[in-house]
Amino acid sequence: MVNDEKFVEDIVDQDDNFSQWYNQVVRKAELADYAPVRGCMIIRPYGYALWENLQQKVDARFKETDVQNAYFPLLIPQSFLQKEAEHVEGFAPEVAWVTRGGGEELEEPLAIRPTSETIIGNSFSKWIQSYRDLPLLINQWANVMRWEKRTALFLRTSEFLWQEGHTAHRTPEEAEERTRLMLEVYRSFAEEDAAIPVIPGRKSENEKFAGALRTYSIEAMMGDGKALQSATSHNLGDNFARGFDIQFLDADSQRKYCHTTSWGMSTRMIGALIMVHGDKSGLILPPRLAPYQVVIVPIWRKEKEKEAVNELVNRVEKMFKGKVRVKVDRSENTPGWKYNEWEMRGVPLRMEIGPRDVQNNNVMLVRRDNRVKEPVSVDALEQRLPELLEEIQKALYQRALEFREQNTYTTDSYDEFKQIIAEKRGFVRVKWAEDSAAELAIKEETKATLRVIPFDQPEGGVQGKCIYTGKPATCEAIFARAY
Amino acid sequence: MVNDEKFVEDIVDQDDNFSQWYNQVVRKAELADYAPVRGCMIIRPYGYALWENLQQKVDARFKETDVQNAYFPLLIPQSFLQKEAEHVEGFAPEVAWVTRGGGEELEEPLAIRPTSETIIGNSFSKWIQSYRDLPLLINQWANVMRWEKRTALFLRTSEFLWQEGHTAHRTPEEAEERTRLMLEVYRSFAEEDAAIPVIPGRKSENEKFAGALRTYSIEAMMGDGKALQSATSHNLGDNFARGFDIQFLDADSQRKYCHTTSWGMSTRMIGALIMVHGDKSGLILPPRLAPYQVVIVPIWRKEKEKEAVNELVNRVEKMFKGKVRVKVDRSENTPGWKYNEWEMRGVPLRMEIGPRDVQNNNVMLVRRDNRVKEPVSVDALEQRLPELLEEIQKALYQRALEFREQNTYTTDSYDEFKQIIAEKRGFVRVKWAEDSAAELAIKEETKATLRVIPFDQPEGGVQGKCIYTGKPATCEAIFARAY
Structure with a gap:
């Protein structure tokens, strides 16, 4: 199209x-x-x-x-x-x-x-x-x-x-x-x-x-x-x-x-x-699983620029053949349209190659996750590109971890628990005395379910009372609304 | 077991x-x-x-x-x-x-x-x-x-x-x-x-x-x-x-x-x-598809031989890791039992490693397809073993091709055609004027079906009459009993 x-x-x-x-x-x-x-x-x-x-x-x-x-x-x-x-x-x-x-x-x-x-x-x-x-x-x-x-x-x-x-x-x-x-x-x-x-x-x-x-x-x-x-x-x-x-x-x-x-x-x-x-622009795929890890967008305005750009595009494509999953978007769409499409489809790294890049023996790399741009010399590309993919992989994990930590609550009060579930998003970690009836009651009252009793428990055992029954707690459990 | x-x-x-x-x-x-x-x-x-x-x-x-x-x-x-x-x-x-x-x-x-x-x-x-x-x-x-x-x-x-x-x-x-x-x-x-x-x-x-x-x-x-x-x-x-x-x-x-x-x-x-x-001893798998391309059978009689044999077995296993699909049979079965089992399961190449091999810095390779034995020095193994697998791959193809050629007949007589189908095994290649009724009649009379009209046809077209209808032949066709 x-x-x-x-x-x-x-x-x-x-x-x-x-x-x-x-x-x-x-x-x-x-x-x-x-x-x-x-x-x-x-x-x-x-x-x-x-x-x-x-x-x-x-x-x-x-x-x-x-x-x-x-x-x-x-x-x-x-x-x-x-x-x-x-x-x-x-x-x-x-x-x-x-x-x-x-x-x-x-x-x-x-x-x-x-x-x-x-x-x-x-x-x-x-x-x-x-x-x-x-x-x-x-x-x-x-x-x-x-x-x-x-x-x-x-x-x-x-x-x-x-x-x-x-x-x-x-x-x-x-x-x-x-x-x-x-x-x-x-x-x-x-x-x-x-x-x-x-x-x-x-x-x-x-x-x-x-x-x-x-x-x-x-x-x-x-x-x-x-x-x-x-x-x-x-x-x-x-x-x-x-x-x-x-x-x-x-x-x-x-x-x-x-x-x-x-x-x-x-x-x-x-x-x-x-x-x-994902974010508001669409998918963001982790490099290790992404169908295309890098999308190359060739850029030229005048027909006479085309040949030199394509020569570099082909050279870079060949450089990574069998090593990195590279997609070259050679369609007739405009560069802007291609940026939007491949952002939306979550390709971790975009490589822009235009006439000026050819002149400078450079390419421009743009990260999908934080949109940071980095010009890289063609000679350094074979080393820098895989590094960048690893950096993105780690950054995605780190961002998701921080999001989870920011949205995880602890409370000893069932009233507060209900309030968090109703008004906020995320996980609530509570003291718990394993009890199926209490669990079902909580689900009925809040729509939150017991997701998991984490392996990671306080050293020396849990002190205190179960958030719902008041019985001596036997573990900490995580409740949340779930898919 | x-x-x-x-x-x-x-x-x-x-x-x-x-x-x-x-x-x-x-x-x-x-x-x-x-x-x-x-x-x-x-x-x-x-x-x-x-x-x-x-x-x-x-x-x-x-x-x-x-x-x-x-x-x-x-x-x-x-x-x-x-x-x-x-x-x-x-x-x-x-x-x-x-x-x-x-x-x-x-x-x-x-x-x-x-x-x-x-x-x-x-x-x-x-x-x-x-x-x-x-x-x-x-x-x-x-x-x-x-x-x-x-x-x-x-x-x-x-x-x-x-x-x-x-x-x-x-x-x-x-x-x-x-x-x-x-x-x-x-x-x-x-x-x-x-x-x-x-x-x-x-x-x-x-x-x-x-x-x-x-x-x-x-x-x-x-x-x-x-x-x-x-x-x-x-x-x-x-x-x-x-x-x-x-x-x-x-x-x-x-x-x-x-x-x-x-x-x-x-x-x-x-x-x-x-x-x-396959043959009377069981499967023979082509090296390119075989789950195990090589099976190593360690051999020793006395406990004191065991260590040296295992050392060489492990060294060879490591040599091919990620390159050739090697199975080491470390079970408690006898070597003879292992030979029979892995022959039956069609592993293309067997490697025997015993105390004498250790002494001579050798291994014994035995082909599944023709049972030819070849002692190979450990130093030459990295080169010789993949070569041998390729030789086996080609030999299997060649043998199957010869078998097919030996069992492919041509005839212009429908009586002879019926005799071949009834008494021999294999393909019969005949002149044919495409005709569905004739094809069904042949199936009814002989149980042979028209398998394929090969791309490979006589240059300049087919001369002569259809084996069944006597009409001018338009092609050559292959008939056979089929799975």
Whole structure:
């Protein structure tokens, strides 16, 4: 499209209407589209490239911990879902059912997997014979389906993409260790690659996975102060092992149940990237995940300038081939239009190359995050550009961390708690005596939920009373309104 | 598993029962398993690693031709499937239908995608406005479902993994060019990476894709002489553009229909790898796709030898880290058991390291394809080992090509044709006057189908009569029994 006008009609201000801002950015940046099937989404090439980069980073981290990928069937027999009582209760209302196939009614309806503990548990029971077969460490990248009434692109869609890891272990201790290890993998990915500071910790009984012994999560604060659960890791105890008869012969010749775990991260993470880093001009993508890390905008007015500019553009493009993800915008749009478009699409670094730059053997680099301009000599570029990308990566993390700290409150008064939740944005950290009824009452009264009981607790234990029940507090917990 | 016995009970001879051999190898090598849902399969880690390597190679080849990945919904409204008449007729009998979701009966049944021309066509109609938006070059890696009555692991399963490319173009010529380009991508992948010689060409009217103008395919000969269609590329003309209103405003200000293509390759290719290269001892994997390119087997008898052997094993492992996919088998099994296991699992090269090797600063390399042994000095290893892998890659291709040539017949007599098909294995190349009724008659009489009309035709055209109708031949065609 040749277009001299400003590319985007103004995007709504984040502070005025965050969810509208989010939707506009997702659509305008061509990350995703609504599908003709209600609640489903189309991930467009720019959004999918982001997902591919995320996959690559996460997958490499999994493989470093000896996890292997595999693939299990999309369809799960109804009877399988029913083998773990809490699990079926949790997921049955959200299931899509296949009832006809190949022109015939099926004898048993088949669920489109909402998650695969059951069908993978069935395989584990066949593959595992002896303690020598343990641990079994499997992951799959797959689509899953949970029929949702209210949907939002990336954040909550009926079909979404994710990875789900499933492991089986000899002892409860090993299962717990693996559950925590995978949470740490997610934490390091989120903080190092996605530049999103997260709070790792344990979920309450109310919020844990249907069928789990314990659920851990990493929680992140979005740009509007709401929480987003960014990944979860579940210690399933022997619940699924009993449901699916996953047993092994131990060294002492006793048959024992395995202890299993599962853990997942989804396309939701893309929603988090958008909501943590974006600003009023649109997306800001962390360099390690950005589909394009640098966009080059060639600039000339007169035809005779064109050749020299293009020569330098091509030289720089070649310099970084295979090393940095560079996009050269050679379209017929004006430079101003290109600046706006690639700012809106969140490319971390813009490189302007015009006739004067050619003369000075320079290029102009412009950071997306703080708009700071830096002329760099072509000779220094190969060193300076990757440095700058790392600086942006770190700056994004730092900015998000400061935002979270500025918007995290502590209080011992439930009245103040209610006031903060109603009038401010952010997290509230309180003393807590774990109590499901109190938790539900708070949700009812304030819409805030217990996001996580952070691993990071006061040394020597918590002193004082629970903010709601007045009972002796057992921990500190974080409450917030959440996605 | 500690096990001193020979790892595998003897695998059945390929010549005695090829399909039983195939099944045994798939199961014993732990490539895949049948799923509890009829017709579906579980791809085990070793099989999935093969798929990942294939994906990586194919995806890189796509991206070199400017294709971008995206993701479209799993579920397709019934009404969409019905918009292209031949398409729905072709696929409706194989569709699995979702009729319930979130506890309610759906108003319109949703098909699990058997292929995505329709749902992607719907998006294309929204994304394409002007000729400047063309060509649009999209691919997705996804699962699809076609309800199959008779299934075989990798070759024909109700759910399978594949990639499906979808493109839209301004002119019929550009669409045809892209259709042929993608077939060429598949050919080069098959021959260079999978070491499978293939015959590229056009499908007959009977065998073309439901809704296509023309279908091209690459056909490969399996170890039993049967044909396997390994990938297809379809020129869809404006059939889907008319069904889904994919129009663009051309430079002459006229609204015109796009010309679209689609093209796909699936987990079937893993079946081809097994059936082309395998032998009576099991799999033989081409080095470029093998999950492990080299397996190191440490050998010692006395405990005091162990340390020196391990030192060299670790040194060699480190030497190739990040360069060659090396597996060190440190299990407690005997060396003989390990040889059998890794031969059966098709690792291209085995490296034996024992006390004498340590003394001589040597390792012993043993090729899987021809069992030739070669002692290599440790100092020469970094150079020699990658060379050997390339030699194996080429030898596998060459062997498969010779096998195909030895088992390809030509004849002008239909009686002889019938005799070849009944008594021999392989391809029969004949003169042909394209005629769908004759093609169906031949299938009925011999079970052989027209696999492909090769691009490679006699210079100056075909002289003589059609083998079946006696009409003047228009081309040469290849018939065979097929998977």
